Amino acid sequence: MNLISNIGRFLFAIPMIIFGVFHFVNTKTLQNVVPSFIPGHTFWVYLTGAALVAAGISILIKRRIHLVSNLLAIMLLIFAVFVHLPMAMEGNQLSASSLLKDIALAGASFVIGQYFKNEYT
Numbered sequence: 001m002n003l004i005s006n007i008g009r010f011l012f013a014i015p016m017i018i019f020g021v022f023h024f025v026n027t028k029t030l031q032n033v034v035p036s037f038i039p040g041h042t043f044w045v046y047l048t049g050a051a052l053v054a055a056g057i058s059i060l061i062k063r064r065i066h067l068v069s070n071l072l073a074i075m076l077l078i079f080a081v082f083v084h085l086p087m088a089m090e091g092n093q094l095s096a097s098s099l100l101k102d103i104a105l106a107g108a109s110f111v112i113g114q115y116f117k118n119e120y121t
Helices: 003-025 027-031 041-060 065-089 093-115
Strands: none
Touching (some): 003 027
16 A cells, blocks of 8 residues: 555544544533434434544554445535534534535545555455
8 A cells, every 4th residue: 555545544534533532522512513303412422423433443444444434424424414504504604614624524535435445344
């Protein structure tokens, strides 16, 4: 595997782990971001935090990268549509930035999944 692709994989995975840890550290704040029509806000904050940490670790240790990256991309797109888009449409610039960030990260996650598709199981 070439050095640049491994650096890219590392640079993608570490922020996912950190974002996941933020879900456990800032649970109270992130509960307010979960859409009101979804019950169990705390549960969803913890679940998505755990998913982000698990995805980052999986990508780091080169296990099931194709599957994990595709699932992560789908989760990020769900965040973009159901969490950030409604607030961005109300004029919240921070949400608009988060919307664009999550869309970009989802795209990168799909690319990583395809790139490493045949490399690691």
